[in-house]
Amino acid sequence: MFFKIGNIKIHIEKDYNAMSARAADIFTEAAVKNPSGAYGFATGSTPIGMYNVLVEKYKEGALDFSQLSTFNLDEYYPIKSDNDQCYRCFMEQRLFNLVNLNKSNINLLNGETGDTSRECSAYEEKIHLAGGIVLQILGIGTNGHIGFNEPGDYFSGATGVVNLTKNTIDDNARFFENRDQVPRKALSMGIRTIMSSKEILLLASGKNKSQIISDTLFGRITPQVPASILQVHRHVRVVLDEAAAEGINNRLLT
Ligand code: PGA
Numbered sequence: 494m495f496f497k498i499g500n501i502k503i504h505i506e507k508d509y510n511a512m513s514a515r516a517a518d519i520f521t522e523a524a525v526k527n528p529s530g531a532y533g534f535a536t537g538s539t540p541i542g543m544y545n546v547l548v549e550k551y552k553e554g555a556l557d558f559s560q561l562s563t564f565n566l567d568e569y570y571p572i573k574s575d576n577d578q579c580y581r582c583f584m585e586q587r588l589f590n591l592v593n594l595n596k597s598n599i600n601l602l603n604g605e606t607g608d609t610s611r612e613c614s615a616y617e618e619k620i621h622l623a624g625g626i627v628l629q630i631l632g633i634g635t636n637g638h639i640g641f642n643e644p645g646d647y648f649s650g651a652t653g654v655v656n657l658t659k660n661t662i663d664d665n666a667r668f669f670e671n672r673d674q675v676p677r678k679a680l681s682m683g684i685r686t687i688m689s690s691k692e693i694l695l696l697a698s699g700k701n702k703s704q705i706i707s708d709t710l711f712g713r714i715t716p717q718v719p720a721s722i723l724q725v726h727r728h729v730r731v732v733l734d735e736a737a738a739e740g741i742n743n744r745l746l747t
Contacts, residue, residue, distance in 0.1 A: 498710050498711070498741075499724060500724075500726070500727055500728075500729065501710060501723065501724065501729045501730070501731055502729070502730045502731070503710075503730075503731045503733065503738075503741070504730065504731070504732045504733070505733050505734075505735060505738045505741075506732065506733070506734055506735070507734065507735055508734050508735065509542055509698045509699075509734050510542060511734065512542070512696060512698055512732050512733065512734040513540075513541075513542025513543045513545065513546055514542075514546055515732050516540070516542075516543040516546075516630075516694060516696050516732045517543045517546035517547050517550060519694055519730060519732070520532075520543065520547060520628065520630070520694070521547070521550055521555060521556050523627065523628045523692065524556060524557075524558075524561060525556075527627050528557060528559075528560045528561065529560035529561065529562075530561065530562075530624070530626075530627035530628070531561075531562045531563070531564055531620065531623035531624060531625065531626050531627060532561055532562070532563055532564070532626065532627065532628050532629075532630075533563075533564050533565070533566060533626045533628065533629030533630060533682075533687075533690055534563055534564070534565050534566070534584060534588070534630055535565070535566050535630045535631055535632045535640075535696075536565065536566070536567075536580045536583045536584065536632075537632040539632040539633075539696050539697060539698055540630060540632060540696055541587060543630075543696065544587040544588045545587075547588065547592070548588065548591045548592060551591070551592040551593065556592075557593065558592045558593050558594040558595075559593050559594070559595060560595075560598075561594065561598060562598035562599075562600065562623050563584075563589075563594065563598065563599050563600060564600045564601075564616075564619070564620055564623070564626060564682075565580055565581075565584060565600070565601040565602065566629075566631070566639075566640040566641075566681065566682050566687075567580065567602065567640045567641045567679050567680060567681035567682065568580045568581070568601055568602040568603070568604040568679060568680050568681075569604050569675075569676040569678075569679050570602075570604050570606075570609065570654060570676060570678045570679050570680045571604055571605060571676065571678075572604035572605070572676055573604075573605060574603075574604070574605055578668050578669055578674075579604055580601060580604075581601050581604075584599075584601065600616070600619055600620075600623075602616055602652070602680040602681075603680075604676075604680065606680075609653075609654045609680060610653075612680065613651065613652040613653050613654070613680060614651070614652075616652050616680075616682075617651050617652050617686065620686065625689060625690070625691065626689070626690040626691065627690070627691050627692065628690065628691070628692045628693070628694060629687060629690035629692070629693050629694070630694050630695075630696065631687070631693060631694065631695045631696070631720075632695075632696055632697070633695060633697050633702060633705060633706070633709065633720050634660070634661055634664060634705070635660065635664060635701055635702065635704075635705055636658060636660045636661065636705070637705050637708065637709060637717075637718035637719050637720045637721065638658075638661060638719050638720070639684070639687060639695075639719055639720045639723075640681040640682045640683075640684075640687060641655045641657065641661070641679040641680075641681035642655065642681055642683065642684050642687075642719045643655060643656070643657065643658045643661060643719070644658065644716065644717045644718065644719060645716050645717075645719075646716060647716050648684040648685070648716045648719065648722055649681075649683040649684045649685070650683045650684070650685040650686075651683045651685060651686055652680065652681065652682045652683050652686055653680070653681070653683055654678055654679070654680055655678065655679050655680075655681050656677065656678055657675070657676070657677055657678065657679060662675045662677070684719060684722055688722060688723075688726055691728060692728040692729075692730070693723060693726055693728065693729045693730070694729075694730050694731075694732065695720070695723065695729065695730070695731045695732070696731075696732050696733075697731070697732075697733050697734075697737040698733070698734045698736065698737050699734070699736050699737055700736040700737070700739060702733075702736075702737040703736065703737050703738065703739040703740040703741075704740050705718070705720070706731070706733060706737050706738070706740055706741065707740030707741055707743070707744055708721065708740075709721050709723065709724075710724070710731070710741065711741075711744050
């Protein structure tokens with residue numbers, strides 16, 4: 494199913510695999526049109542299926558990463574680069590080592606930096622020099638965060654250091670041996686950085702995302718739901734599976 498709410502184009506697919514395939518098609522279309530653009534990637538469990546499909550498309554010759562550059566949304570801070578929960582490791586295992594990306598075109602925030610402010614401003618500069626992000630992929634936290642921009646009193650600006658909320662630490666504890674090992678901070682593209690992307694592709698899957706998806710699309714635009722700012726971006730697509738779309742259906746029916 495496809496429809497629009499305001500400027501936002503919504504695709505609802507049957508299940509996680511169909512959501513992943515749709516998202517991979519949207520990415521591929523963009524990458525074929527602009528093979529040397531800068532693309533923003535996200536981590537988390539949601540985009541894994543899409544990355545699997547992108548790897549398949551690459552193997553079939555339908556996708557060429559050789560000229561692309563990549564910018565990841567965020568990274569835990571501090572985290573050692575040999576910690577297998579670091580987002581660089583995640584991206585290498587799921588995508589970067591499996592396709593023909595040029596290593597020098599891969600950009601991630603460094604979770605080991607001793608100078609976070611320099612690291613973050615250099616990242617902004619690199620995005621700028623790459624011509625800006627043409628398509629940013631986003632997941633969404635159950636609290637509405639995008640990147641690691643947590644609910645708060647204002648929308649963040651540029652890339653910077655953020656404190657993770659209890660909600661996010663709880664959600665992400667499943668990836669670590671225990672909750673105490675989840676870093677308490679992260680480096681994240683800011684909301685302004687994300688909103689500067691020419692196009693945005695937000696993915697969500699599963700019933701536990703249905704309430705926040707509904708709040709994001711229909712609710713008040715508020716920093717308490719960081720993703721709600723996407724309502725004012727001109728080129729956003731949201732790809733959901735049916736479970737994540739349940740809250741939308743309820744709203745449309747009432
Ligand atoms: P998830 O995380 O894909 O693991 O649900 C999404 C996010 O926190 O942005």
